[in-house]
Amino acid sequence: MMCPIRSICASIYFLYYNRMNKDILSSLRDELLRNVDETTRENAHRFFKEAVTVYGVKTATVNGIAKKYFRDIKHLDKNEVFALCKELLRSDYMEEAFIAFDWAYRLRERYKPDDLRIFEDWLGAYVNNWAKCDTLCNHTIGSFIEQYPEYADNLKAWTKSENRWLRRAAAVTLILPARAGGFLDDVFEIADLLLIDKDDLVQKGYGWMLKEASKSHQDEVFSYVMKNKAAMPRTALRYAIEKMPQDLRSAAMDKG
16 A cells, blocks of 8 residues: 555655646747747648648748757656657647657657567557658658667558558668668568559659668669569559669669
Protein backbone atom coordinates (compact mmCIF):
# COMPACT_ATOMS: atom_id res chain seq x y z
CA MET A 1 0.00 0.00 0.00
CA MET A 2 1.42 3.42 -0.97
CA CYS A 3 2.02 5.69 2.00
CA PRO A 4 -0.27 8.76 2.18
CA ILE A 5 2.54 11.26 1.58
CA ARG A 6 3.78 9.45 -1.53
CA SER A 7 0.21 9.17 -2.79
CA ILE A 8 -0.34 12.91 -2.34
CA CYS A 9 2.97 13.72 -4.06
CA ALA A 10 2.08 11.46 -6.99
CA SER A 11 -1.32 13.14 -7.32
CA ILE A 12 0.24 16.61 -7.25
CA TYR A 13 2.77 15.60 -9.92
CA PHE A 14 0.02 14.12 -12.07
CA LEU A 15 -2.04 17.30 -11.87
CA TYR A 16 1.00 19.49 -12.53
CA TYR A 17 2.11 17.36 -15.47
CA ASN A 18 -1.35 17.40 -17.05
CA ARG A 19 -1.69 21.15 -16.57
CA MET A 20 1.75 21.79 -18.03
CA ASN A 21 1.03 19.60 -21.07
CA LYS A 22 -2.28 21.34 -21.71
CA ASP A 23 -0.57 24.71 -21.48
CA ILE A 24 2.17 23.66 -23.91
CA LEU A 25 -0.28 22.30 -26.49
CA SER A 26 -2.57 25.29 -26.09
CA SER A 27 0.30 27.74 -26.61
CA LEU A 28 1.61 25.76 -29.57
CA ARG A 29 -1.81 25.73 -31.24
CA ASP A 30 -2.28 29.45 -30.61
CA GLU A 31 1.04 30.09 -32.32
CA LEU A 32 0.04 27.98 -35.31
CA LEU A 33 -3.18 29.98 -35.59
CA ARG A 34 -1.25 33.25 -35.49
CA ASN A 35 0.87 32.09 -38.42
CA VAL A 36 -1.87 30.96 -40.80
CA ASP A 37 -1.16 31.95 -44.40
CA GLU A 38 -4.18 31.72 -46.68
CA THR A 39 -2.15 30.96 -49.80
CA THR A 40 -0.36 28.11 -48.05
CA ARG A 41 -3.69 26.73 -46.87
CA GLU A 42 -5.24 26.85 -50.33
CA ASN A 43 -2.18 25.25 -51.93
CA ALA A 44 -2.27 22.39 -49.42
CA HIS A 45 -5.83 21.50 -50.39
CA ARG A 46 -4.86 21.44 -54.06
CA PHE A 47 -1.75 19.34 -53.44
CA PHE A 48 -3.44 16.18 -52.17
CA LYS A 49 -6.01 13.87 -53.69
CA GLU A 50 -7.31 13.14 -50.19
CA ALA A 51 -9.10 15.66 -48.01
CA VAL A 52 -6.57 17.15 -45.59
CA THR A 53 -6.91 19.11 -42.38
CA VAL A 54 -4.47 22.03 -42.31
CA TYR A 55 -4.00 25.37 -40.62
CA GLY A 56 -2.07 26.73 -43.58
CA VAL A 57 1.30 27.44 -41.94
CA LYS A 58 4.52 27.48 -43.96
CA THR A 59 6.83 24.53 -43.42
CA ALA A 60 9.75 26.64 -42.16
CA THR A 61 7.47 28.22 -39.57
CA VAL A 62 6.15 24.83 -38.44
CA ASN A 63 9.74 23.60 -38.04
CA GLY A 64 10.58 26.64 -35.95
CA ILE A 65 7.56 26.10 -33.70
CA ALA A 66 8.47 22.43 -33.25
CA LYS A 67 12.00 23.36 -32.21
CA LYS A 68 10.83 26.12 -29.88
CA TYR A 69 8.38 23.98 -27.92
CA PHE A 70 10.65 20.95 -27.79
CA ARG A 71 12.90 22.98 -25.49
CA ASP A 72 10.04 22.94 -22.95
CA ILE A 73 9.55 19.17 -23.04
CA LYS A 74 12.94 17.64 -23.77
CA HIS A 75 13.53 16.97 -20.07
CA LEU A 76 10.45 14.76 -19.87
CA ASP A 77 10.46 10.98 -19.92
CA LYS A 78 10.34 9.66 -23.49
CA ASN A 79 6.92 8.11 -23.02
CA GLU A 80 5.56 11.42 -21.75
CA VAL A 81 6.79 13.09 -24.92
CA PHE A 82 5.26 10.32 -27.02
CA ALA A 83 1.96 10.92 -25.20
CA LEU A 84 2.13 14.58 -26.24
CA CYS A 85 2.87 13.49 -29.80
CA LYS A 86 -0.22 11.30 -29.75
CA GLU A 87 -2.36 14.23 -28.60
CA LEU A 88 -1.09 16.26 -31.54
CA LEU A 89 -1.76 13.42 -33.95
CA ARG A 90 -5.32 12.99 -32.71
CA SER A 91 -6.18 16.47 -33.99
CA ASP A 92 -5.55 15.32 -37.59
CA TYR A 93 -3.98 18.70 -38.46
CA MET A 94 -1.07 18.23 -40.84
CA GLU A 95 1.10 20.79 -39.05
CA GLU A 96 0.52 19.15 -35.66
CA ALA A 97 1.47 15.77 -37.12
CA PHE A 98 4.70 17.24 -38.47
CA ILE A 99 5.51 18.65 -35.03
CA ALA A 100 4.76 15.28 -33.40
CA PHE A 101 7.07 13.47 -35.81
CA ASP A 102 9.76 16.13 -35.34
CA TRP A 103 9.65 15.63 -31.57
CA ALA A 104 9.76 11.85 -31.93
CA TYR A 105 12.81 12.10 -34.19
CA ARG A 106 14.57 14.40 -31.70
CA LEU A 107 14.36 11.52 -29.20
CA ARG A 108 16.19 9.08 -31.51
CA GLU A 109 19.12 8.66 -29.12
CA ARG A 110 16.63 7.27 -26.59
CA TYR A 111 14.91 4.76 -28.90
CA LYS A 112 14.39 1.23 -27.62
CA PRO A 113 13.09 -1.81 -29.53
CA ASP A 114 9.57 -1.50 -28.09
CA ASP A 115 9.21 1.95 -29.68
CA LEU A 116 8.55 0.41 -33.09
CA ARG A 117 5.18 -0.76 -31.82
CA ILE A 118 4.29 2.87 -30.99
CA PHE A 119 5.38 4.11 -34.40
CA GLU A 120 3.43 1.34 -36.12
CA ASP A 121 0.34 2.30 -34.12
CA TRP A 122 0.74 5.90 -35.29
CA LEU A 123 0.98 4.71 -38.90
CA GLY A 124 -2.20 2.71 -38.63
CA ALA A 125 -4.26 5.21 -36.66
CA TYR A 126 -3.12 8.69 -37.71
CA VAL A 127 -1.34 8.60 -41.06
CA ASN A 128 -3.80 9.36 -43.86
CA ASN A 129 -1.75 10.98 -46.62
CA TRP A 130 1.66 10.59 -48.25
CA ALA A 131 3.18 13.65 -46.53
CA LYS A 132 2.48 12.31 -43.04
CA CYS A 133 3.67 8.87 -44.12
CA ASP A 134 6.95 10.12 -45.54
CA THR A 135 7.70 12.52 -42.69
CA LEU A 136 7.24 9.82 -40.06
CA CYS A 137 9.04 7.11 -42.03
CA ASN A 138 11.97 8.97 -43.59
CA HIS A 139 13.25 10.19 -40.26
CA THR A 140 11.69 8.67 -37.14
CA ILE A 141 11.19 5.07 -38.29
CA GLY A 142 14.16 5.18 -40.67
CA SER A 143 16.43 6.19 -37.80
CA PHE A 144 14.97 3.41 -35.66
CA ILE A 145 15.70 0.80 -38.34
CA GLU A 146 19.26 2.07 -38.73
CA GLN A 147 19.75 1.55 -34.99
CA TYR A 148 17.94 -1.80 -34.91
CA PRO A 149 18.41 -3.35 -38.38
CA GLU A 150 17.02 -6.67 -37.20
CA TYR A 151 13.56 -5.04 -37.29
CA ALA A 152 13.71 -4.54 -41.06
CA ASP A 153 11.68 -7.74 -41.28
CA ASN A 154 8.76 -5.84 -39.75
CA LEU A 155 8.74 -3.61 -42.83
CA LYS A 156 8.30 -6.66 -45.01
CA ALA A 157 5.22 -7.66 -43.03
CA TRP A 158 3.75 -4.21 -43.72
CA THR A 159 3.80 -4.96 -47.46
CA LYS A 160 0.90 -7.37 -46.88
CA SER A 161 -1.29 -4.80 -45.13
CA GLU A 162 -4.58 -3.60 -46.59
CA ASN A 163 -3.56 -0.13 -45.39
CA ARG A 164 -1.90 1.64 -48.32
CA TRP A 165 0.17 3.83 -45.96
CA LEU A 166 1.70 0.82 -44.23
CA ARG A 167 2.62 -0.62 -47.61
CA ARG A 168 4.17 2.69 -48.69
CA ALA A 169 5.87 2.93 -45.30
CA ALA A 170 7.62 -0.40 -45.91
CA ALA A 171 9.53 1.25 -48.73
CA VAL A 172 9.94 4.89 -47.73
CA THR A 173 11.31 3.96 -44.30
CA LEU A 174 14.48 2.86 -46.12
CA ILE A 175 14.89 6.04 -48.21
CA LEU A 176 17.70 7.58 -46.16
CA PRO A 177 19.45 4.29 -45.25
CA ALA A 178 19.34 3.29 -48.94
CA ARG A 179 20.68 6.68 -50.01
CA ALA A 180 23.65 6.04 -47.71
CA GLY A 181 24.26 2.68 -49.39
CA GLY A 182 22.78 0.40 -46.75
CA PHE A 183 20.10 -2.28 -46.57
CA LEU A 184 20.41 -3.25 -50.25
CA ASP A 185 19.16 -6.80 -49.73
CA ASP A 186 16.17 -5.47 -47.81
CA VAL A 187 15.51 -2.88 -50.52
CA PHE A 188 15.27 -5.57 -53.19
CA GLU A 189 13.18 -7.88 -51.00
CA ILE A 190 10.67 -5.09 -50.26
CA ALA A 191 10.60 -4.13 -53.94
CA ASP A 192 9.83 -7.77 -54.79
CA LEU A 193 6.96 -7.81 -52.29
CA LEU A 194 5.49 -4.57 -53.65
CA LEU A 195 6.38 -5.18 -57.30
CA ILE A 196 2.86 -5.45 -58.72
CA ASP A 197 1.02 -3.40 -56.11
CA LYS A 198 -1.92 -1.61 -57.78
CA ASP A 199 -1.70 1.58 -55.70
CA ASP A 200 0.17 4.37 -57.47
CA LEU A 201 1.40 5.90 -54.18
CA VAL A 202 2.86 2.55 -53.17
CA GLN A 203 4.46 2.22 -56.61
CA LYS A 204 5.99 5.67 -56.26
CA GLY A 205 7.20 4.75 -52.78
CA TYR A 206 9.15 1.66 -53.76
CA GLY A 207 10.35 3.31 -56.97
CA TRP A 208 11.73 6.15 -54.86
CA MET A 209 13.44 3.62 -52.58
CA LEU A 210 15.13 2.00 -55.59
CA LYS A 211 16.16 5.41 -56.93
CA GLU A 212 17.89 6.27 -53.65
CA ALA A 213 19.62 2.86 -53.57
CA SER A 214 20.87 3.44 -57.12
CA LYS A 215 22.98 6.40 -55.96
CA SER A 216 25.39 3.96 -54.31
CA HIS A 217 24.49 0.76 -56.18
CA GLN A 218 23.61 1.81 -59.72
CA ASP A 219 24.64 -1.43 -61.39
CA GLU A 220 22.71 -3.61 -58.96
CA VAL A 221 19.55 -1.50 -59.17
CA PHE A 222 19.76 -1.32 -62.96
CA SER A 223 20.06 -5.11 -63.13
CA TYR A 224 17.08 -5.44 -60.81
CA VAL A 225 15.00 -3.10 -62.97
CA MET A 226 15.94 -4.89 -66.18
CA LYS A 227 15.05 -8.25 -64.67
CA ASN A 228 11.66 -7.04 -63.44
CA LYS A 229 10.64 -4.32 -65.89
CA ALA A 230 8.05 -6.48 -67.66
CA ALA A 231 6.07 -6.79 -64.42
CA MET A 232 6.98 -3.49 -62.78
CA PRO A 233 4.38 -0.72 -63.20
CA ARG A 234 5.72 2.13 -65.35
CA THR A 235 5.22 4.57 -62.49
CA ALA A 236 7.59 2.62 -60.24
CA LEU A 237 10.04 2.04 -63.09
CA ARG A 238 10.28 5.74 -63.97
CA TYR A 239 10.95 6.66 -60.35
CA ALA A 240 13.58 3.93 -59.97
CA ILE A 241 15.69 5.03 -62.97
CA GLU A 242 15.24 8.79 -62.63
CA LYS A 243 18.85 9.50 -61.60
CA MET A 244 20.53 7.03 -63.95
CA PRO A 245 22.40 8.07 -67.12
CA GLN A 246 20.30 8.56 -70.24
CA ASP A 247 21.50 5.35 -71.91
CA LEU A 248 20.44 3.24 -68.94
CA ARG A 249 17.09 5.02 -68.69
CA SER A 250 16.44 4.39 -72.38
CA ALA A 251 17.30 0.71 -72.04
CA ALA A 252 15.03 0.35 -69.03
CA MET A 253 12.11 2.09 -70.74
CA ASP A 254 12.47 0.13 -73.97
CA LYS A 255 9.49 -2.19 -74.30
CA GLY A 256 11.22 -4.38 -76.83
